[in-house]
Amino acid sequence: MTDDDSNTSTDGGDSSAVSDDSDVGTSTTEESRGSTDDSASTATDGSERTDPATGEGEVPAPESEEIAPNDGDSPPEAEGSAVDASVDATDVDTQGRSVDGFSGDVDLEDLDLDAAADEEADEASRGLFDDLLEGEPIFENKEVLRPSYTPRKLPHREEQINNMATILVTALRGETPSNILIYGKTGTGKTASAKFVSEELETTSEKYEVPCEVEYINCEVTDTQYRVLAQLANKFIEKNEAYIERRLDELDDLRDDAAADPSVLEDTEFDSVAAVETKIRDLEDDLEEFEPVPMTGWPTDRVYSTFFDAVDYHERVVVIMLDEIDKLVEKSGDDTLYNLSRMNSELENSRVSIMGISNDLKFTDFLDPRVKSSLGEEEIVFPPYDATQLRDILQHRSEISFKPDTLSDDVIPLCAAFAAQEHGDARRALDLLRTAGELAERDRTETVEEKHVRHAQEKIELDRVVEVVRTLPTQSKLVLYATILLEENGVHNINTGEVFNIYKRLCQEIDADVLTQRRVTDLISELDMLGIVNAVVVSKGRYGRTKEISLSVPLDETEAVLLSDSRVGEVEEAQPFVQARFDN
DSSP states (O other), X not given: OOHHHHSOOTTSOOOSOOOHHHHXXXXXXXXXXXXXXXXXXXXXXXXXXXXXXXXXXXXXXXXXXXXXXXXXXXOHHHHHHHHHHHHHOXXXXXXXXXXXXXXOOOOHHHHHHHHHHHXXXXXXXXXXXXXXXXXXXXXXXXXXXXXXXXXXXXXXXHHHHHHHHHHHGGGGGTSOOXXXXXXXXXXXXXXXXXXXXXXXXXXXXXXXXXXXXXXXXETTXXXXXXXXXXXXXXXXXXXXXXXXXXXXXHHHHHHHHHHHOGGGXXXXXXXXXXXXXXXXHHHHHHHHXXXXXXXXXXXXXXXXXXXXXXXXXXXXXXXXXXXXXXXXXXXXXXXXXXXXXXXXXXXXXXEEEEEEEESOTTGGGGSOHHHHHHHTSEEEEEOOOOHHHHHHHHHHHHHHHBXXXXXXXXXXXXXXXXXXXXXXXXXXXXXXXXXXXXXXXXXXXXXXXXXXXXXXXXXXXXXXXXXXHHTSOXXXXXXXXXXXXXXXXXXOSEEHHHHHHHHHHHXXXXXXXXXXXXXXXXXXXXXXXXXXXXEEEEEOGGGOEEEEEEEOSXXXXXXXXXXXXXXXXXXXXXXXXXXXXXXX
């Protein structure tokens, strides 16, 4: 190719031999860069300069950047595209060269490892509870099997419920009901029946618009006169505040209506709008004067006065239900009952009745004769349930608590039989049924079987033993541990003297005081009452009488609980010598 074919003449004439490729490249470049190329190709003095590559007017490069020369193998637009791409890049490209303006090497294998680690963490966290939730639940409503639940029907307690209702119905007539004492062993339905009757009483009082209220106090928790009076006072203060707020709303509406039409006051206790406003101010003052009783710090007479004023604030009949009333008498004497039982002679607007519930049939023997005569006006006894009655109770509760067809036929009869053996305790029967259901859920079985009931019986018994043994005093633990050591060494028909000998050695091992043999005998009797040992008095003829002792609880589990005690555990490695003997 000649110079004439490739270059433009120096006199400014156009060349007739410009390559087609150059035309295409120039055209494409102009399209991609836009109209700015035309202005860029013009010199400042108005003349055109020659581009050595195309023969066209020279395009001067910007002073702020350098463009690498084209090698002729790729069209000029490739350079422009590459520059644009490098400037606009905001994400990681396939080589990881640029991330929002940051240039560096990114290892994609690291990203994969992080994702894998996240998946493993998700799987690990999922395994804790999600696997357990995958099983199909057996219970429909487990709370029905708990002692705190008050059913709408109480089988085999209709007689006792009717007796309570007959006594308390006078409250709906605005009269003072007789005080009631309810007796019965644990799990015979005393509290459930009393709460059922109380709820019915309050519901009926609302229906007939008779002011009647029932307040429940658990004396096993609230076991002092101060706490009982303070809790009652605060409850009635809250009720009075709610009563005043309702009354203020009614009077505000009445005042507004009377301002527009005074005739609306004709059937009310007020003769003018001013009288209504005066009553509103009085109620607002009363609302500000109420002061809750702190749980400690006040003199008892001030607490009683606050309680008395709160009860007597407006007309109503109040039934105070004292559950485990014997615990209150045991801890604080009968002062509380004396004050409560004699309130009615001083009250002006309200009336108070007491309903006491007790497991101890003889607790009234320790009451003041005046308190006893006024408190025990009516007595209702709840006998233990038999196996048939327990079966009916469990059947009624199970229909609500379990899903259909989840109990095998022998589950309820077995639970009832176990509970009937232990004084007819419905609470124990319900615990057995609930625990059996929980064990079946843990096994991920669809039905509750006999084996679950037997396992539940063992578990409940063991839990009871563990709790009783764990809370024993140290001296009682040493006596029990002495009995366990004798049984472990093959001694049968253990007598009190043998237990005392081992007990003395245990006391020496841990540097504890040694009680007398008579006191140790008393401790053995206490363990017998708790059901931990079985102590039977036997006659030895001319050698007198002695107690033969045997364990009534699992040996290994009981020993483990004893050794968990910091002091008793000190003798684990220094077990005293146990002299074996031959049984006659």
